[in-house]
Amino acid sequence: MSDDFDLSEGGVNHQKPRGDDDVMTTAQGHPIADDQNWLTAGPRGPQLLEDHIAREKIFHFDHERIPERVVHARGYGVHGHFELTKAIPQYSRAKIFTEEGVRTPTFTRFSTVAGNKGSPDLARDVRGFATKFYTKEGNWDLVGNNIPVFFIQDAIKFPDLIHAAKPAPDRGFPQAQTAHDNFWDFISLSPESMHMVMWIMSDRAIPRSFRFMEGFGVHTFRLVNDEGKSHFVKFHWKPRLGLQSVIWNEALKVNGADPDFHRRDMWDAIDAGDFPQWDLGIQVFDDEFAEQFEFDVLDATKIIPEEQVPVEIIGTLTLDANVDNFFAETEQVAFCTQNIVPGIDHSDDPLLQGRNFSYLDTQLKRLGSPNFTHIPINAPKCPVRHFQQDGHMAMHNPKGRANYEPNSWGEGDGSEENRGPRACPMRGFESYPAEIAGPKVRVRSETFADHYSQARQFYISQTPVEQTHMANALTFELSKVERMSIRKRMIGHLRHIDDGLAQEVADGIGLPELPDKVPFARKPITDLPESPALSILKNGPDSFKGRKLGIYIAEGADANIVKALQKAARDVGAMVEIVAPHVAGAKLSDGSMMEADEKIDGGPSVTYDAVAVVMDERSAKRYNTDKPSIDFVNDAFAHAKFVAYVPGVKPLFQTAGVWDWMDDGFVDISSGEQACKTFIEKCAKLRYWDRESVKQD
Numbered sequence: 001m002s003d004d005f006d007l008s009e010g011g012v013n014h015q016k017p018r019g020d021d022d023v024m025t026t027a028q029g030h031p032i033a034d035d036q037n038w039l040t041a042g043p044r045g046p047q048l049l050e051d052h053i054a055r056e057k058i059f060h061f062d063h064e065r066i067p068e069r070v071v072h073a074r075g076y077g078v079h080g081h082f083e084l085t086k087a088i089p090q091y092s093r094a095k096i097f098t099e100e101g102v103r104t105p106t107f108t109r110f111s112t113v114a115g116n117k118g119s120p121d122l123a124r125d126v127r128g129f130a131t132k133f134y135t136k137e138g139n140w141d142l143v144g145n146n147i148p149v150f151f152i153q154d155a156i157k158f159p160d161l162i163h164a165a166k167p168a169p170d171r172g173f174p175q176a177q178t179a180h181d182n183f184w185d186f187i188s189l190s191p192e193s194m195h196m197v198m199w200i201m202s203d204r205a206i207p208r209s210f211r212f213m214e215g216f217g218v219h220t221f222r223l224v225n226d227e228g229k230s231h232f233v234k235f236h237w238k239p240r241l242g243l244q245s246v247i248w249n250e251a252l253k254v255n256g257a258d259p260d261f262h263r264r265d266m267w268d269a270i271d272a273g274d275f276p277q278w279d280l281g282i283q284v285f286d287d288e289f290a291e292q293f294e295f296d297v298l299d300a301t302k303i304i305p306e307e308q309v310p311v312e313i314i315g316t317l318t319l320d321a322n323v324d325n326f327f328a329e330t331e332q333v334a335f336c337t338q339n340i341v342p343g344i345d346h347s348d349d350p351l352l353q354g355r356n357f358s359y360l361d362t363q364l365k366r367l368g369s370p371n372f373t374h375i376p377i378n379a380p381k382c383p384v385r386h387f388q389q390d391g392h393m394a395m396h397n398p399k400g401r402a403n404y405e406p407n408s409w410g411e412g413d414g415s416e417e418n419r420g421p422r423a424c425p426m427r428g429f430e431s432y433p434a435e436i437a438g439p440k441v442r443v444r445s446e447t448f449a450d451h452y453s454q455a456r457q458f459y460i461s462q463t464p465v466e467q468t469h470m471a472n473a474l475t476f477e478l479s480k481v482e483r484m485s486i487r488k489r490m491i492g493h494l495r496h497i498d499d500g501l502a503q504e505v506a507d508g509i510g511l512p513e514l515p516d517k518v519p520f521a522r523k524p525i526t527d528l529p530e531s532p533a534l535s536i537l538k539n540g541p542d543s544f545k546g547r548k549l550g551i552y553i554a555e556g557a558d559a560n561i562v563k564a565l566q567k568a569a570r571d572v573g574a575m576v577e578i579v580a581p582h583v584a585g586a587k588l589s590d591g592s593m594m595e596a597d598e599k600i601d602g603g604p605s606v607t608y609d610a611v612a613v614v615m616d617e618r619s620a621k622r623y624n625t626d627k628p629s630i631d632f633v634n635d636a637f638a639h640a641k642f643v644a645y646v647p648g649v650k651p652l653f654q655t656a657g658v659w660d661w662m663d664d665g666f667v668d669i670s671s672g673e674q675a676c677k678t679f680i681e682k683c684a685k686l687r688y689w690d691r692e693s694v695k696q697d
Contacts, residue, residue: 004404007279014407014540016090017610020357021085021681023298023435024115025258026052026053026056026288027056027060027432028173030048030053030055032053035053035054035057037319037344038051038054039051039054041052041470042562045180051182053632056582063595064327064365065091065209065332065364066331066332066367066368066532067365067672068116068117068526069366070161070162070362071113071114071119072109072111072112072113072119072128072130073111073112073115073116073119074111074112074115074116074117074119074121074176075109075110075111075112075231075330075331076109076110076111076210076262076263076266076330077107077109077110077326077329078106078107078108078110078319078321078323079105079106079319079320079321079322079323079325079329080105080106080107080108080110080275080317080319080320080321080592081083081104081105081106081317081318081320082096082104082131082133082280082315082316082317082318083101083102083103083313083315083316084096084097084098084099084100084101084102084104084105084314084316084617085100085101085313085316085317086100086307086313086315087099087100087314088107088223088282088314089143089225089226089281090225090408090637091223091225091231091233091284092223092224092225092343092344093224093225093226093343093503094135094137094140094223094341094342094344095135095221095341095343096133096135096137096140096670097136097314097343098343100132104133104134104135104136104524105133105134105381106131106132106133106134106317107132107329107333107335107377107428108130108131108317108319109128109130109131109330109335110127110128110129110130110210110262110266111127111128111130111177112127112128112390113125113126113127113128113165114127114162114166114176115175115176116163116175116179119175119176119259119344120176120255120259120261120262121254121255121259121260121262121263122206122246122252122254122255122261122262122615123176123177123249123251123255123411123415124177124178124200124205124206124248124251124362124473125149125176125200125205125578125646126145126146126147126148126179126200126205127145127205127213128143128144128145128146128235129144129146129211129213129215130142130143130144130210130335131317131361132217132333132335132339132378134380134381134382135382136382136407137339137342137382138339138380138382139339139341139378139380140339140341140344140664141335141336141337141339141547142217142235143335143336143337143355144216144218144235144237144357145214145215145216145218145233145304146204146207146213146214146215146216146302147196147199147200147204147218148216148218148234148236148406149195149199149218149300149302149454150196150300150301150351151187151190151192151193151304152190152192152219152300152301153192153301153350153351153444153448154299154350154351154354154444155350155351155353155354155355155357155358156354157190158351158354158358160186161190162188162255163181163182164183164185164186164187164403165178165182165186168180168182168407171461175391176560177338178200178478179427179476179477179479179481179555179660180480180481181481181482181486183646184477184478184481184486184487185369185483185486185488186491188289188316188489188493189489191451191452191493191520191521192301192448192451193301193451194452194455194493194496194497195301195451195452195454195455196301196499197455197457197460198455198458198459198470200651201473201474201477202246202458202466202469202470202473202536203247203460203466203469204443204536204538205473206245206247206248206251206263207244207245207246208244208245208246208609209243209244209262209266210262210265210266210267210276211239211265211269211546212239212241212242212243212244212245213245213287214236214237214238214239214243215236215237215278216234216235216236216237217234217235217236217275218300219234219300219345219346219347219351219352220232220233220234220297220298220344220349220434220620221233221234221235221344221345221347221348221351221352222344222347223282223284223339223343223344223345224342224343224344224345224432225343227609228432228433230345230432231285231286231300232284232285232286232289232290232297233282233283233284233285233286234282234283234304234313235280235281236280236282236283237278237279237280237281237317237564237687238278238279238280238281238311238313239276239277239278240276240277240278240279240316240442241276241277241541241545241546242541242542243540244536244540244541244547244609244638244686245536245539246606247345247469247639247640248472248473248476249638250606250639251681252464252542252608253604253606253635254607257602257604257606257607261366261607266319266346266668267576268575269546270291270321270322271682272318272320272575274546274573274575275318275319275320275565276318276319276546277317277318277319278314279313279315279316279317280313280314280315280316280317281311281312281313282311282312282314283304283309283310283312284309284312285304285309285484287299287345288382289309293308294450294453294525294528295450295453295454295688296447296448297347298347298348298350298445299349299447299448300349300351300352301451301454302454303446303454305457305531305533306531306533307413307529307531307532307533314454317631317640319554319664325504325692328375328376329377332364332372332375332377332378333334333368333377333378334366334367334373334589335342335359336356336359336360336363336376337352337355337356338356338360339394340429340587341429342427342428342430343351345431345432348434348436365416367394368390368392368393369391369393369394371390371391371392371393371394371395372393372664374395375393375395376396378567381636383419385395385398385420386421387402387403387404387420387421388545392533394525395525395672398420399415399418400418400420401417401520402417402418402419402420403587405420405421405422407419407420416586420555427626428505440659446522449521449522450521450522450524450525451520451521451522451524452493452497452520452524453524453525453526453528454528455496455497456496456497456498456524456526456528457528457530457531457534458531458534459497459501460530461500461530461531461532461533461534461535462534462537463535463538463689464534464693465537465538465689465692465693466535466537467501467535468692470501471501471504471505472508474490474494474501474505474508475504475505475508475509476564477547478490478505478509479508479509487509488511489515489518490505491505491511491514491515492515492516492518493505493518495514495515495517495518496517496518496520496524497571499514502514508521524683535686537667537689540623540685542570542641542683542688543572543573543684544569544573544574544609544611544680544683544684545572545573545574545575545611546573546575546620547574547575547608547609547610547683547686548575548576548577548607548608549565549567549569549574549575549576549577549608549610549611549612549614549680549683550576550577550579550598550605550608550610550611550612551566551577551578551579551611551613551614552579552580552600552611552613552614552615552629553578553579553580553585553586553588553594553596553614553615554580554581554586554615554616554617554619554620554623555587555615555616555618555619555654556585556586556587556588556616556618557589557594557619558588558589558597558616558646558670559588559589560589560672560677561646561670561672562588562589562594562616562674563612564669564673565612565614565676565680567673568673568674568676568677568679568680569680571680572680574680574683576594577597577598577603577608578595578597578598579596579597579598579599579600579603579632580594580596580598580599580600580613581597581599581600581623581626581629582596582599583598583599583602585598589616600626600628600629600632601628604628604631604632604674605631605632605633605635605639605641606635606639608641609641609683610631610634610641610642610643610644610679610683610684610686611632611641611642611644612643612644612645612679613638613643613645613646613649613652614644614645614649614669615643615646615648615649615652616648617647617648617650617651619648620648620651620652620653621651621652622658623652624651624652624655628653630652630655630656633652633653633656633658634656634657634658635660637656637658639687640665640687640688640689640691640692641665641687641688642665642666642667642679642683642685642687642688643665643667644666644667644668644669644676644679645666645667645668645669646668646670647668647670647671663688663690663691664688664690665682665688665690665691667682688696
């Protein structure tokens with residue numbers, strides 16, 4: 001046994017401190033002699049309340065959980081920085097937009113909306129994409145999603161939306177899914193949600209990774225320059241690695257194999273130095289465009305197609321550091337849409353206005369004090385000067401006598417008292433003086449009344465493969481709805497979007513005939529052009545960089561092939577994991593032992609972007625009745641993945657039922673290095689989608 005350990009009386013294992021810096025203490029700094037045994041009256045007597053060490057430990061444990069977020073509870077945060085590459089002083093006076101080359105520290109939190117903290121990563125859901133910029137002028141929080149629109153137009157409906165999506169109050173399920181009556185009842189009675197429904201029923205709602213999804217500010221904001229001139233703006237995050245999602249069946253299996261799949265993917269990438277990047281883009285437009293645009297730019301259920309207003313890239317976000325402590329940083333970070341800096345302003349978007357109230361109120365409930373900005377992850381990195389003080393967790397109360405303003409301390413009276421800070425009209429934040437007039441009313445603007453046109457535009461902009469996935473998703477979700485009236489009502493909405501889609505879903509859930517269309521508030525525009533920017537597959541990557549290849553090996557695998565495949569993948573910036581029947585690995589053809597990253601039943605093909613199977617015929621016969629081995633091959637085929645193989649795997653592939661169905665998505669790499677390179681080049685397309693159409697035929 002190591003000298004660092006000592007068996008104390010009672011069999012408790014104590015590790016000896018190596019020096020004074022290694023001595024355990026209480027939160028008050030008192031050195032601790034024993035934190036494994038409560039102070040008792042005799043070896044077998046009752047515990048004594050005077051044991052301040054034990055009481056402090058239990059006290060902290062009893063209170064170390066804080067309320068989880070009502071929405072976006074399942075989240076993962078990463079440190080990084082933003083670098084401005086194109087200054088835009090003509091639009092904004094914000095220093096973060098006027099000083100090219102300056103790096104602004106950031107903290108970004110990705111999340112799912114509907115599930116609790118313990119829900120799986122690959123739920124079909126919206127993904128939060130919130131970034132805190134620690135600018136020289138204070139914190140700017142861009143609190144967005146991976147989808148550019150939202151379900152509702154007015155924040156007053158948000159509690160109803162979330163109540164409908166969350167587990168039913170009487171039974172407490174389902175968790176982290178929308179395939180239930182309450183959600184679709186609400187949606188079918190809220191026509192404004194139809195555009196968002198198209199997005200969440202698309203593959204956008206099941207991204208392969210945080211690293212491969214877009215981000216959007218959702219709302220229309222304002223940029224204001226030094227002259228006080230305003231432009232409207234929408235913010236976009238464009239991933240350098242391109243877009244990628246998974247198939248629904250694949251998502252279900254990934255959740256079973258690794259419910260932390262997205263978290264692990266981000267941690268591993270950053271830990272390996274493969275830092276993900278997004279370009280920050282802006283769509284800037286003026287009041288004239290806003291007046292002429294077909295829809296209201298203040299309507300959060302609408303986009304401005306990139307073909308009408310191109311996205312201008314102005315900077316890059318790089319995520320390059322994992323957190324030191326999940327609770328202190330990811331769990332305690334507080335984002336507020338109200339956090340804007342001079343040069344950025346809010347619009348009158350009614351959903352944004354409500355968020356500005358709600359987010360601040362939520363942080364007070366979660367973190368227990370108005371001083372949550374004293375927590376390091378929330379604290380600005382620029383000087384902070386104000387008269388706010390006291391309250392729970394006050395860490396930095398202002399110095400001096402004055403705790404009010406105006407005050408006259410230090411105004412030539414010989415006093416050394418500090419008067420404190422003063423407002424500065426030249427440098428301080430000023431709201432854009434937009435003209436506002438009108439009666440106090442509770443109405444929805446008529447300009448918000450078109451609920452189907454952009455939903456149709458999104459659908460027709462997808463490839464046939466993506467449209468099929470959307471129809472399948474709607475069919476699955478509505479098949480879980482018990483009330484026929486809700487199903488029919490939803491089909492009635494879909495008929496305004498595309499009759500073919502409505503018919504496909506109706507057939508899928510067994511409706512004998514199409515229900516009537518739901519009455520509309522405003523006649524939809526049916527001739528909006530396709531927008532290629534809305535499709536994932538039309539905006540895929542041009543290489544296999546950042547993806548992961550899984551190589552399944554067994555005893556006797558060709559060493560040269562395995563090593564050539566590893567090299568080909570790593571040469572393009574891909575990650576490689578070795579899967580084997582045993583985690584110890586397998587002995588290759590040259591006698592060397594290759595250690596495995598995963599045992600076959602712990603490394604299913606659903607966790608990889610492409611796979612290879614390299615083993616000789618003897619091993620293939622040995623494992624052709626092994627269920628995890630069969631599933632590895634079968635799932636890769638079913639999920640339209642590219643598969644590399646050598647001829648010796650035939651017995652396994654035959655048992656898996658794919659040998660006679662091999663297509664151009666299968667690549668024989670037995671000829672060596674060039675074949676391996678060809679396979680990795682093919683993997684740039686991510687999936688062999690032709691396989692899906694063959695299966696459907």
